[in-house]
Amino acid sequence: IGGALGLAVIVLRRHVPESPRWLALHGETEQAAEVLAGIESRATGREVAPVDLPPPRRFATGLLALLHAMATSHRTRSLYVLVLMIAQAFLYNAVFFTYGLVLNRYEGVPEGRIGLYILPLAITNFAGPLLLGHLFDTIGRRRMIAATYALSALLMAAVALGLGAGKLTATTQTIGWMAVFFFASAAASSAYLTASEVFPPESRALAIALFYAFGTILGGVGAPLLFGWLIGLGTIGPVVGGYLAASALMSVAAITALVIGVDAEGKSLEELAL
Structure with a gap:
């Protein structure tokens, strides 16, 4: 496919x-x-109207130039994007790496039916950016990024604590994760959007690729390694602790967005790159 x-x-x-x-x-x-x-x-049906623009500001391109910008002129923005990328990658891998095992081992769901519980997550994962995306332009990037990361963190903590207390069934746990991913999907989308907006236009594609790689190494690889070890301990408690760690990371990302986020709505890429 x-x-x-x-x-x-x-x-x-x-x-x-x-x-x-x-x-x-x-x-x-x-x-x-x-x-x-x-x-x-x-x-x-009309011709393009002539516009007087200042000469375009050119930036150096290439990996070394981008790395230099990340370490100097765009250091704060690099930290911002990196935190967003790591947090969302850790959350996604924390859930999807463990969800099937949790359902099978602790909720008694047969392996052949686990996919039926994952499908609803995919639906809200699609619905989140679709329904919330326009708010990033109307309410604003900084506030919406902070809000979606914060709501994801709060909901994930609630699901984790409910799971640890034995209060959730397979169905209610799925509903909880659906709520998490409704906001987390919009948060993750905003991380990629931010990476493409806050660096020079010449380096947009490379910036996305580079921060995706960093996020995957630190969040996407780190989460499976951590949760593989936690699951191996044999009880649900350590897994709940891992979920709470993912919630804490999302909270840090929300605070980071509020403190050093970029108000990118309504601005051109050239203006944002300065």
Whole structure:
């Protein structure tokens, strides 16, 4: 299925115009103007109105240039994005790495039926960004990022404590995780959005890739290693402690967003890069 989807993306990509911003940044100004004119014509039937703009500020590109920016001019933003990425990666892997085992070992759910309990999580995982996404533009990036991370943290702590107290069944636990992922999915999406917005446009793709890699190493690899050890201890208590650690990480990310987050709504990428 994944391969078939990949082929569909390749075919679809042939009908999607290249970004005019990317073309202009790479010296293809005439092609960028043609693409922009075509988009405007199809959307409004009018020509693009001339605009007086200052000369574009160019940034160095490449991995070394991005690493240098992360360590100097964009140090605070790098810390911000890294915290967001690590927290959401840890939460996702904490739940998905353990959920099937918890259901089977402690709730008596047969292995063949575990997928039925994971499907609802996928539904709210899709619904979260779909229903909450526009609020990041209307209410604002900083406040919505902090809110979604904080709500994810609170709900995860509630599920963890309920699980540790033996108050949850397989069904109520699933409902709890559905609520967690409704907000966590929007939070995770905002982490990738932030990585693409707060660095120079020339380095957007590389910034996303780099922070995804860092987040995966620290959160995506760390969580399975930790929870593999916790599950091996044989009782639910250590797993609950791991869930609470994930909740704490999400709380740290929420506070970080409030303190050093970037109000990116309504601003151009060039303005944000300065």
